[in-house]
Amino acid sequence: MRGEDRQTSQLFSYLSPDTLVPATHPLRPIRQHVNKALDALSPAFGLLYADGGRPSIAPEKLLRSLLLQAFFSIRSERQLMEQLTYNMMFRWFVGLSMDVTVWDVTVFTKNRDRLLAGEIAREFLLAVINAPEVKPLLSGEHFSVDGTLIEAWASMKSFRPRDGSGEPPGPGRNGERNFHGERRRNDTHASNTDPDARLFRKSSGASSSLCHMGHVLMDNRQGLVVDALVTHATGTAERDAAIIMLNDLTGSHHRTLGADKAYDTQDFVRRCRERGVTPHVARNDRGRRSAIDARTTRHTGYDLSLRARKRIEEVFGWVKASAGLRKTRHRGTARVDWMFTLTVAAYNLVRIPKFLTVRQTQIGRAHV
Numbered sequence: 001m002r003g004e005d006r007q008t009s010q011l012f013s014y015l016s017p018d019t020l021v022p023a024t025h026p027l028r029p030i031r032q033h034v035n036k037a038l039d040a041l042s043p044a045f046g047l048l049y050a051d052g053g054r055p056s057i058a059p060e061k062l063l064r065s066l067l068l069q070a071f072f073s074i075r076s077e078r079q080l081m082e083q084l085t086y087n088m089m090f091r092w093f094v095g096l097s098m099d100v101t102v103w104d105v106t107v108f109t110k111n112r113d114r115l116l117a118g119e120i121a122r123e124f125l126l127a128v129i130n131a132p133e134v135k136p137l138l139s140g141e142h143f144s145v146d147g148t149l150i151e152a153w154a155s156m157k158s159f160r161p162r163d164g165s166g167e168p169p170g171p172g173r174n175g176e177r178n179f180h181g182e183r184r185r186n187d188t189h190a191s192n193t194d195p196d197a198r199l200f201r202k203s204s205g206a207s208s209s210l211c212h213m214g215h216v217l218m219d220n221r222q223g224l225v226v227d228a229l230v231t232h233a234t235g236t237a238e239r240d241a242a243i244i245m246l247n248d249l250t251g252s253h254h255r256t257l258g259a260d261k262a263y264d265t266q267d268f269v270r271r272c273r274e275r276g277v278t279p280h281v282a283r284n285d286r287g288r289r290s291a292i293d294a295r296t297t298r299h300t301g302y303d304l305s306l307r308a309r310k311r312i313e314e315v316f317g318w319v320k321a322s323a324g325l326r327k328t329r330h331r332g333t334a335r336v337d338w339m340f341t342l343t344v345a346a347y348n349l350v351r352i353p354k355f356l357t358v359r360q361t362q363i364g365r366a367h368v
Contacts, residue, residue, distance in 0.1 A: 077109060084096065154210045220308040259282065
């Protein structure tokens, strides 16, 4: 017998989003790690809000929502609010019941800006990797570092002389302008849309673009990121950022640092050794003398570091392709740094449950 296409509704519903999410869904273990990290950040959240006044969106729900945006490649916060309206799995992850009205996108953005003003993203990343169950996945001794370009939220037309000279743009808010034959440099020009963006090109012959530079410090054992930073895009930014992240490492034991040929300079190698870090840097001896000699390359650990270093490209690939951070949607180094750090934390959260499952399986076999 054919059923009728009857639109049914009930006065009351006793279903919760949790009952609709399969027990084996990969988001379940991720949510457990997220909630543990957010619990550790509760004192930091308390410092961002006043004791009285109208309650805001809970910062825990804000961060869970932003993590979903990275997990599922959601391009805008307007689309994120739309997904939260009808996607029960998203509601469950964020912590919204089925009958709660989703926030207006403007309200969400205003509340998110409060988090962007602090160090919550970095503290969240540290809370994730410092969890007791995650510690065995880290060596704490062998690291790799690299940087990548993040396209700025600014057009080339916004890159104009700092002194206000030059041909004025055409009529309209976004008028055309002829740049042919004009020499533009970061010391004489700046973007009036994002003053922190810098004109930079990845290599000789490549096109220049306005961008920021993101840096990550990766632990070599499982390829988890332990620190992240965004700086101006300059020729020395990668090496300077690496030293900053090395300074933030805790502990006094000896360490190694894998890096590509861009880090092969006398100054960088010296600064690493001053901090008790052995630089396992790829040799750049084409037409020059490498700062890495046989005292470093003769050890087997040198080749192991160079092989492990290549896994850092997986981080950048996921951040740009999956999380959609090839071009940032924010302006200013501080805001781009915040979102880049949170996105890197999301990358760790995707990988940690898989590594823990493998580790538990190995431990179980060892006890058999």
